[in-house]
Amino acid sequence: MSDVLIRGGRVLDPASERDELADVWVRGGRIAAIVPPGTVLAEAGPRVPILEASGLLVCPGFVDLHVSLREPGFEEDECVLTGTAAALAGGFTTIAAQSDSSPVVDNRSAAEFVRLQADRAKQCRVFPLGAVTKQQRGEELAEIGQLVQGGAAGFSDAKHPVANSEVMRRALEYTRMFRRPVLHFAMVPELADQGVMHEGFQSTRLGLRGIPAAAQDIMTGRDIALAELTGGRVHLMCVSTRDSVARIRQARAAGLGVSCDVSPHHLLLTDDVMERFDPLYKCLPPLRSREHVDALIAGLRDGTISAISADHQPRAQEKKQVELDQAPFGICGLETALSICVQALIRPGHLTWLQLIARLTKGPADVLGLPYGTLSPGQAADITIIDPQAEWTVRASAFASRSRNTPFDGQTLPAVVKSVLVDGAVRFGVTPVASVP
């Protein structure tokens, strides 16, 4: 079962820094070998199905560190089935599910429910994130040990910052013994109170309440200090500011257990778009100004930012068709993530393809210590095949996600996900043709 030959593609594997034309042989759902094009494996059977990848990029399946699946509790936005289908459509084969369902994933059975639903959905791999604190209130630690037994790959209170430094300190200390990171959203709540966009000239001009960059910078600085104090592992989600990148760069150079990710829309859009007053652009952290975007791109280039996360925040249409201050934050991001990255990073020449794929695969996998995001022989054959030359027009109404809250609807974007394999089986897109090699 699940034998396939992916033939003639440009194979990109950040784990081995491979970027060359090669054939990928999959046997029994695992990577068997990566060989020069045309090489016939002696042990291969006579009728191996073939995926033609000429002109295409063959990459490890993407890994996303924090996807809001919204089930249970907010099925009007998304459920595990539609969220994982959206992940596959975006090229993601492994996702960590954010803990912000209702009830919150702050106990073992809630974590196991997510896994159960993911098993039933049979789409991509799903690892639950457990809440850091009970009810995500930032007051008492959740049952972190039990959550680990329930399958939690890491801990996060989603968009709720653990504002109390004492609680955060204990969380970083306590998670150490399970070798799991805390994925934290760094923001000083009182500086962001009622804000709807980045604070700066545009917010002043538009009369919209701002969230200053300092709201993230201050909390990033605190988290780094606590990582140093505790020796714990903190991963900062959705870094969006110049100074946060600078602080994290310094912390990583000092060998601290600090990592971070960035969302595609923060790399392509600036706060200028808020002049449309469109709630579809309202996200948290807010879209920043040009200087911050440039710093994020520099951080991706030098590896300070080792992961890109779609920050998938699906929201039902009616929730976004309201006034800007009433609308919830968030962008439905999985299905456009790759194309936005290509538009923002590859086309202008900021990143090589191998660098971009690293930030979508090995980078995030390493944050959670998962054995995915690589094409190393023997590993699960989770593979995403991309047509880098093709373009597509975003049709939100055709999303696999249950939600349509994307600001990119109708836009023509580069790079198309052609096929996505999990354990060597095609779960999305073009399927192999049975053939004799």
Next chain:
Amino acid sequence: MLTAGVLPVRWMGGNGCCERSGPGAMQLSELPLSGPWGERHLLGLERLSAAQLTTVLDLAEQLEQATAGGSERLSLLKGLVVANLFFENSTRTRTSFSLAARRLGADTVDFSASSSSLSKGETFIDTALTIEAMGVDMVVCRHKTPGAPHLLSRHLRAGVLNAGDGTHEHPTQGLLDIYTIRRHRGRIAGLTVALVGDIRHSRVARSNIHGLVTLGARVIVCGPSTLVPTEIRQLGVEVAWNLDEILPEVDCVNLLRVQFERQRGAFFPSIAEYAELFGMNAERIRRARKDLLVLAPGPINRGVELTPDVADGPNSVILDQVSNGLLIRMACLSLLARERRAGTGGAL
């Protein structure tokens, strides 16, 4: 300031008391415009050119003549329905818009909601679509959220007139302030206008800034440093934190109301301290230019932004602003109605 050669004789003819002849018979297509307009909606002053702004100001002035100061009726908007959608309380502005629409012969319908329609479970857009489906031609929208009228303008066929969107813009207030200054000074270009007070939370400040800067005035914004964001310089204004330093240079001072209801937390230690530092009082009037114009968009907090003797004194044009507001709103409604008629091929 009447533009010679533009004013049709029929506007001046008759005694103005009868709708069948004289100015009352004026058609929308015959509006005496001195310049370009071309806007379906009036959402803010930021995007308007000097020529467009002047068109409104000139038309308001003509309407002042034609209606004997706004007290007589025309039938320019006869058969049209103007809906006042007020999602935020405002007696003054709503009354002014209603009066303006009726003076022009339109039917008006008032719709008030204390805050958002969400409280009733209906989205804001659905509310507006429902009102529009009743046959509304123009919507006057007041809302506490910046951009709410912009959202409406993308969903409605009706013309949308922003009557104040949160802390963003209040275009008719900006226009009436500018109109008032022009009536008293005869020009805008070259004047120095100080906007004093809570600039951060003031939609009136933003509309004034855009209009005044576009028309060539020098604008100084002045107030407590917590309420005057320095980024606002990028709009072409000067920032000052000391009223007494700038006072001798200014031709007009516009005293913005302290927006207690829009502030998040305390931006200054006490009202007394604010009045001490930024309140306009007799002492400051003495140190200012003799012909200083004192404007205040109201409702004014007597004893905070200005003392009663200043509010009622010879430099004050506060009540002029109110009556000019009627003319400006008549001008804006006429222009949007004309645009709407042109857009529907005259099938109104």
